[in-house]
Amino acid sequence: MTRRRLPRSFYARAAHEVAPDLLGQVLVRIFPDGARASVRIIEVEAYGPDDPASHAFRGETPRNTVMFGPPGHLYVYFTYGMHHCMNVVTGGTAEGSAVLLRAAEPLEGEEEMVLRRGREGPLDLCSGPGRLAQALAVDRRDDGLDLVAGDGLWLEATPRPETIAVGTRVGVHETTRRWRYWLDGSPFVSRGRPGPPTAKRRIPRARSMTP
DNA sequence: CATATGATCCGCT
DNA sequence: GCGGATCATATGA
Numbered sequence: 001m002t003r004r005r006l007p008r009s010f011y012a013r014a015a016h017e018v019a020p021d022l023l024g025q026v027l028v029r030i031f032p033d034g035a036r037a038s039v040r041i042i043e044v045e046a047y048g049p050d051d052p053a054s055h056a057f058r059g060e061t062p063r064n065t066v067m068f069g070p071p072g073h074l075y076v077y078f079t080y081g082m083h084h085c086m087n088v089v090t091g092g093t094a095e096g097s098a099v100l101l102r103a104a105e106p107l108e109g110e111e112e113m114v115l116r117r118g119r120e121g122p123l124d125l126c127s128g129p130g131r132l133a134q135a136l137a138v139d140r141r142d143d144g145l146d147l148v149a150g151d152g153l154w155l156e157a158t159p160r161p162e163t164i165a166v167g168t169r170v171g172v173h174e175t176t177r178r179w180r181y182w183l184d185g186s187p188f189v190s191r192g193r194p195g196p197p198t199a200k201r202r203i204p205r206a207r208s209m210t211p
Numbered sequence: 212c213a214t215a216t217g218a219t220c221c222g223c224t
Numbered sequence: 225g226c227g228g229a230t231c232a233t234a235t236g237a
Contacts, residue, residue, distance in 0.1 A: 079218075081229070128219070
């Protein structure tokens with residue numbers, strides 16, 4: 001199967017527009033040792049400008065510098081003393097918006113991911129932001145990585161996915177911005193369970209975003 | 212400096 | 225469902 005890599009223009013839109021379009025897209029990882037893995041994006045969350053839940057809300061700091069750079073780069077942060085989380089920078093340069101990758105479905109290289117995770121079973125490999133980063137061996141060395149022009153990690157375009165569910169973000173008590181999106185009914189969603197979806201939509205993917 | 216906290220995960224109950 | 229692990233980061237003294 002031949003797929004096109006997502007172009008910079010895909011990322012250069014508002015986070016809450018990019019987020020649902022990321023669902024179903026394939027994230028490809030080439031590990032430092034050359035092994036390959038790929039996963040299908042199942043769940044994401046958008047973080048925009050003027051968003052109190054965003055790491056960028058209080059301005060640029062050494063940690064979130066990448067968020068204020070050009071779109072299409074990876075923002076990786078370390079949290080809870082033991083987990084890494086990966087984000088895709090969106091919007092315009094210096095806007096400070098991004099989409100958190102929360103869960104995915106293993107496609108290729110499951111053996112590699114089992115090794116990195118120390119756990120078996122496809123449901124336990126990438127179902128959660130910390131798990132996903134660990135399965136793909138992503139850490140702060142990957143902070144700032146270019147998803148469009150770099151090698152090692154990139155996203156490939158796929159046909160439009162099934163129904164998208166929408167809900168509130170994990171750990172964010174706010175009902176106005178329902179910026180958590182996942183593929184409805186997928187068993188690969190993370191266990192940060194905010195309850196049932198508050199809406200289901202069929203979001204047509206822009207023609208330029210599909211092969 | 213000191214301290215509070217977190218876009219989490221896991222094991223146990 | 226709950227609490228512990230474990231530390232970078234941000235903030236205030």
